[in-house]
Amino acid sequence: MKNLNTIAIVAASAFACTSFAAADESDLFQLGDQLHGVARPSEIAELPSLVPGTIVEVHVKEGQFVKKGTPLVTMDDRVPRARLLAATVEANLTGALKRAEVEHRMAVSRLNRLRAALSRGAGAGFELEEAEGVRDSAAAAIEQQRDILKAAEANRQLAEAQLAQYTITAPFDGLVTEIHRKSGAIDPSQLIVTMANLSTLEVEMHLPSRLYGTVQRGQTLPLKAGQPIANSINASVVSVSPIIDSASDTFRCLLQINNSQTLLPAGFSVVLKNSDNNTAIGRVTNAR
The missing domain is CATH 2.40.30.170 (Efflux pump adaptor protein, beta barrel domain)
Incomplete structure (x- = not known):
């Protein structure tokens, strides 16, 4: 009787293991x-307006495929365009720098002549000191004019970036799915194109x-x-x-x-x- 019970327990255990394995495999994909x-x-x-203004032209239609960088909408940009023009002119004003460079060359030339005269026993020491001061002042004037032109170029780039905000362009190749506004005044962050x-x-x-x-x-x-x-x-x-x-x-x-x-x-x-x-x-x- 004990042997029969042992066999029954072993058989039940084997069945349980088989059932668990099958359940584990089937439960994975129920x-x-x-x-x-x-x-x-x-x-x-979803492309909004970055600046306040007025829409003057919509360049695309809904459903149109466009390449990255294609202009989609242009706003009235007369003011920032004029600002860019003025900044560009200012950044190209190199006359003051050229004048400073000429004055520096003249100061260096005069200083060299004084040194040559002093080597021959002519001239005075204070004249040499004065000439060196003029040369250093002319060199400083050159650096000042260069800094002014750098600032003017930075202003030009700023004006260019501000002008770019008045044109909404495609950020990637794709379809224009919706045009939310086609005309009129708009506020910053107002949705224009999707x-x-x-x-x-x-x-x-x-x-x-x-x-x-x-x-x-x-x-x-x-x-x-x-x-x-x-x-x-x-x-x-x-x-x-x-x-x-x-x-x-x-x-x-x-x-x-x-x-x-x-x-x-x-x-x-x-x-x-x-x-x-x-x-x-x-x-x-x-x-x-």
């Missing part, structure tokens, strides 16, 4: 897992911690896209966070979808499902 995300532009910029880079779409997902290690950077995963795509698309894993959030028991994963021809819109939903649906997680599981 049936019904649906990991959701949204395909968003890789870059989006742009988006749709050549690459990004999907941020927070995956359960049990999946950590099964999704790795560089992998290509198929996603099921919602409407209006309603099809499977590929996404590359570009980032897997090494930090698991203890509150949600998830880790962050960033995927990218190649959209170089901009055929896909942004904002559609995507799903990463389990192996029961023969989608992404199932393939990663099989690869593991």
Whole structure:
């Protein structure tokens, strides 16, 4: 009887171990897992006005593709443009510097003549001391004029930077998605144009911690896209966070979808499902 009990205990233990192993493998990718995300532009910029003023021209239209640096909106810049012109003229006023350089050369020449005369026994020592003072004063005048020109050049650069604030330019290659203001007076920080880079779409997902290690950077995963795509698309894993959030028991994963021809819109939903649906997680599981 004791032997029968021992056999029963061993058999039960073996069954329990087998069941635990099976449960451990299946729990990793539970049936019904649906990991959701949204395909968003890789870059989006809401461009405000940096200075108060009046819009005089909108250079682009909604839906237009523009290159980085393309002017989008120009404000009335007559005042800063005139300020730049004046600063440029001031920065190029080199006459005073040239005069100081001529006076310095003359002072050096006179000093050399006095030294030569003193070597022959002619002239007086106080004349040499006076000539050296004139030379040093002329050299100081040169440095002063150079400092004045440096300050004038700094003012010119400041005026140029201030003028640039009156034109809103594209910060990257992308589409103009919305023009919020086309005319009239505007205040600083008031939104004017919105742009988006749709050549690459990004999907941020927070995956359960049990999946950590099964999704790795560089992998290509198929996603099921919602409407209006309603099809499977590929996404590359570009980032897997090494930090698991203890509150949600998830880790962050960033995927990218190649959209170089901009055929896909942004904002559609995507799903990463389990192996029961023969989608992404199932393939990663099989690869593991």
